[in-house]
Amino acid sequence: MTVVVVTDSSARLPAAIREHYDIRQVPLHVLTGDADLAEGIDEIGADVLDRPTTTTSGATPADLSAVFETAVADSDGDGVVAVSMSRKLSGTWSSARLAAEAFPGRVRVVDTRSVGLAVGFAAVAAAQAARAGGEMDRVYEAAIRAASTSETLVCVADLGRLRASGRIGAATRLFGTALSIKPVLRVVDGSLVLAERQRTFSKALTSMVSTAVASADRQPTTVGIVHADAADTARDVLERLTEKLRVVTSAVVTDLGPVLTAHTGRGAVGVVVCPGLEPIEGHTPS
CATH class of the missing domain: 3.30.1180.10 (Hypothetical Protein Tm841; Chain: A;domain 3)
Structure with a gap:
């Protein structure tokens, strides 16, 4: 198999790109009232964003753990590189590091120090390196390089x-x-x-x-x-x-x-x- 790449929904990669490169996506969340809505999964209307009490939160450790478990298994020992938005803008990176502890040596987490499509492009760079046969360290470095030059x-x-x-x-x-x-x-x-x-x-x-x-x-x-x-x-x-x-x-x-x-x-x-x-x-x- 190859290294599997995971990212979060802040990466804003169109579904066609994620599917082509088999990039797994973990949702960020919109919180309104008692509702916890997962981006890209639940319907989130404009009216929700207009509510003054609406807030957001990063990907949860539980969501990340579930995706990591499947990705690790699918990699057949090659490992997982998780490409995350900046730790200064979201708790997603910290949650990913926490979730990765359950898979010692098999998951590496990238802080892209960015947000939006810069995260997405770093994930694509990682997936391209994985397709070229790169090992986990090379895939990790490809994500870091793309993030740092964006x-x-x-x-x-x-x-x-x-x-x-x-x-x-x-x-x-x-x-x-x-x-x-x-x-x-x-x-x-x-x-x-x-x-x-x-x-x-x-x-x-x-x-x-x-x-x-x-x-x-x-x-x-x-x-x-x-x-x-x-x-x-x-x-x-x-x-x-x-x-x-x-x-x-x-x-x-x-x-x-x-x-x-x-x-x-x-x-x-x-x-x-x-x-x-x-x-x-x-x-x-x-």
Whole structure:
């Protein structure tokens, strides 16, 4: 067999890609009232996210343990690499480490220090290495390499949700409220930080595209666009990127999902560039 790759639903990989690479997914959770809803499994309507008492939580140790058990068995001794979102943004990494203790030497957990499609691209890199016959250490290193070379940028229409969740620092809170400034946020070492300030959302998007292009540094690049109920804007951003980038090896456009949308609010659009990733198979951009 080969090493099996596991990730969480923050990775935002379309089902076709996960199925092609046999990437197992563990759900994050939306909590509202007495209900615990699993992302990607339970129906989570927009009305749920609008409730002021709605919160989110990471993948549970029980969910992770169940997926690890099956994945370890399916690997036939080759092991499992679990690719997780940043430990600074979620408790999922800690839960994965805890669950992995039941499988000594057979599960390695990656902290991508990122979120969204940067996590997904790291999982794909790991799965590609596994398909090439890589042992567990090589697969782990492939995920780390893809995560470390990815750049994640996000434009949000309103910082209220991120302020409430504590996912941005005090300085960013001040910049986000002053004169209705629209920020471009960047993931740095696992945390969301302020990259730039713009007067309008349109200018913020333009700045985000320029920063992403500069980050790619004229290398062949995999591009990811994530959005929260902003499909038209996401397609426009992808068009702008593909016009400016030297070579786009693959392009993935997907929604942020209910858990991340609960923090960014509707209208958010993000860009991930990952230079050096092999072309992603099993997916046709919409």
